Amino acid sequence: MICYEDVEIGYELPRLAKGPLTNMHLMRWSAAMENWHRIHYDEKFATQHDKLPALLVSGSQKQQFIAQLLKDWVAPHGWVWKVDFQFRSMNYVGETLSSWARVTAKRETPGFGLVDLDVGILNQDGKESTPGKATVALPYRGKSPVPYPFVPPASA
Amino acid sequence: MSILTEAAKAYIGTETEIEIACDVVERGAVRRYAQAIMDDDPAYHGEGPGAERYGGAVAPLIFPTHMFRRPFGAPDPLQEKASDTDFDGSGISTTQGLPEIESLKHLAILNGGSSIEFRRYARHGETVKLKSRYADIVEKETSKGPIALVYIDSDYLGSDDELLCRVRRTYIRR
Numbered sequence: 001m002i003c004y005e006d007v008e009i010g011y012e013l014p015r016l017a018k019g020p021l022t023n024m025h026l027m028r029w030s031a032a033m034e035n036w037h038r039i040h041y042d043e044k045f046a047t048q049h050d051k052l053p054a055l056l057v058s059g060s061q062k063q064q065f066i067a068q069l070l071k072d073w074v075a076p077h078g079w080v081w082k083v084d085f086q087f088r089s090m091n092y093v094g095e096t097l098s099s100w101a102r103v104t105a106k107r108e109t110p111g112f113g114l115v116d117l118d119v120g121i122l123n124q125d126g127k128e129s130t131p132g133k134a135t136v137a138l139p140y141r142g143k144s145p146v147p148y149p150f151v152p153p154a155s156a
Numbered sequence: 157m158s159i160l161t162e163a164a165k166a167y168i169g170t171e172t173e174i175e176i177a178c179d180v181v182e183r184g185a186v187r188r189y190a191q192a193i194m195d196d197d198p199a200y201h202g203e204g205p206g207a208e209r210y211g212g213a214v215a216p217l218i219f220p221t222h223m224f225r226r227p228f229g230a231p232d233p234l235q236e237k238a239s240d241t242d243f244d245g246s247g248i249s250t251t252q253g254l255p256e257i258e259s260l261k262h263l264a265i266l267n268g269g270s271s272i273e274f275r276r277y278a279r280h281g282e283t284v285k286l287k288s289r290y291a292d293i294v295e296k297e298t299s300k301g302p303i304a305l306v307y308i309d310s311d312y313l314g315s316d317d318e319l320l321c322r323v324r325r326t327y328i329r330r
Contacts, residue, residue, distance in 0.1 A: 018194055025192075032185075032192035033222045036234060037246040049242070059267060060222070064193040067217050071197075076206045079274070080217065086269035132269070148209060149276035149318065 001077050003141040004106065004113030012102045013117075016069040019096035019124075021057055026093055029061045055093040059085075062097065062130050066119050069099040074136045077145035078112075081152065083119065084132040096124045101134065109153040112137045112146045159302045159329075160295040164259045171289040172253040174313075177220075178227035181282045186215045189222070202280070214277035220284045220312040220320050221272075224253075252288035252310050252325070260304055260329045268305065268326035275319045278312075284320065285313040291324065304329040 019025070027041045038045040039056045046052045063085050070080045091097060098121065105116040114135055121130040137146045179185070183201075190200045195216060199206030202213030226232070237243035278284055291309040295302055306327040312320045 025194075028188075029192040032188045034225055035246075038244055042245070045244070050244070060218075061193065063218060063270070063272075064195070064216065068193065068195045071217060075197075076199075076204075076209045082271065082273050084269065084271040087267055145209070150274065152273075 002074060002138060004108070004115070004138040005141045007103055007106060007113075007115050007138065009103050009105060012100065013069060013073050015098045015100050015122075016065060016072070017096055017098045018065055020094055021091075021097065023055055023093055026055055026057060026061075029058060033060065035060070052090075053092060057091040057093070057095065057097070059087045059130075062087075062091065062121055065097060065099040065121065066101070066130065066132065066134070069101055070117070070119070070134055070136055073101075074138060078136055078138040079146045079148065079150045081114070081135045081137050081150060083134040085119075085130055086132055087129070088131060089127065089129045091121070091123055091129050097129075098122045098124075104133075109155070111144070111153075112139055114138075114153070158295060159260075159263070160293065160304050161259045164257050164304070165293055167255070167257050167290045168293055169290060170254060172287055175224065175253055175286045177223040177284045177286070178225055179223065181215050181219070181223070181278045181280050181284065183213065183280050186213075186219065186280065189219055190216060199277075210277050211279060213280040215280070217274050217277065217321070218272065220278045221310070221323055223284050224286055252308050253286065254288055254290060254308065257290075257293070257306065260306070263304070263329040266328040266330070268328045270326065271324040273322045275321060276314070278314060278320050283315045285317070287311045287313070298330075301330070 030040045039050055040058050046055050101117045101119045104118055107114050117134045119132045119134050120128050139145050186200055198204035199214050288310040291307040294305050308325045310323045314320050
């Protein structure tokens with residue numbers, strides 16, 4: 001179990017890699033969320049009609065990977081409070097996506113500590129596509145878990 | 157030249173009625189979703205310390221935002237446009253149930269990103285509700301000309317009307 005006191009500014013979480021993402025991975029995600037946008041599974045439409053270089057990895061799928069990275073780090077006694085994502089560039093079928101997060105700040109509130117992080121997704125060539133920021137809540141060592149359901153602190 | 161008219165700005169603050177997802181949080185839908193994101197967290201099938209803490213089997217954090225599907229009896233856009241080779245299949249509204257902004261309708265739309273606040277997991281069997289509003293609409297000058305930034309806030313609520321998560325989506329119109 002990770003506690004607020006264990007975290008140092010500059011610490012980078014172990015990365016979470018997904019892929020190489022095949023057309024089967026992309027189709028499975030489209031089917032799971034009932035997203036029939038053809039650029040995610042119809043190669044002919046994506047490349048010939050929409051002039052994309054290849055099938056496109058859905059932004060909504062990439063969000064999941066960052067959320068999972070943070071959730072697995074803080075669960076079950078902490079909480080992922082906020083995540084911001086920006087879709088700055090596209091990722092394509094065949095890429096391996098590694099979600100990353102680095103601690104940038106921490107602050108104490110009554111009952112639990114807050115940790116701010118920069119987050120993002122790098123492909124196998126190290127190109128960033130989904131930069132963002134996140135804040136997680138962590139319990140103090142020897143104290144109670146972060147309240148669940150989560151109630152944001154009044155002054156944060 | 158400005159692309160943001162007073163008529164467009166008048167949409168700020170416009171809200172939807174509460175919409176109820178056509179299905180409850182289904183175990184099978186959670187399983188397919190969790191397998192698609194390759195996250196085999198035991199809390200999603202009701203096991204482990206997570207399920208114990210969260211009060212039973214839960215869905216992934218972002219799952220409630222993908223529950224607003226085409227219900228039984230609603231028109232089928234895939235069938236209606238089955239012979240249209242230019243139809244891209246998206247058929248997904250980007251307004252979260254809000255009315256289209258008339259004076260921006262002719263502009264291309266890009267997903268600029270999102271910001272999500274999480275409060276709790278959705279539990280299996282739970283009904284999820286959605287309420288959205290135009291939070292802000294602003295114009296920004298870029299090297300390629302003016303763009304409009306449309307911010308939509310959406311609250312996803314559980315069966316008890318408790319907040320599950322709050323999403324701010326940014327759409328770029330240019």
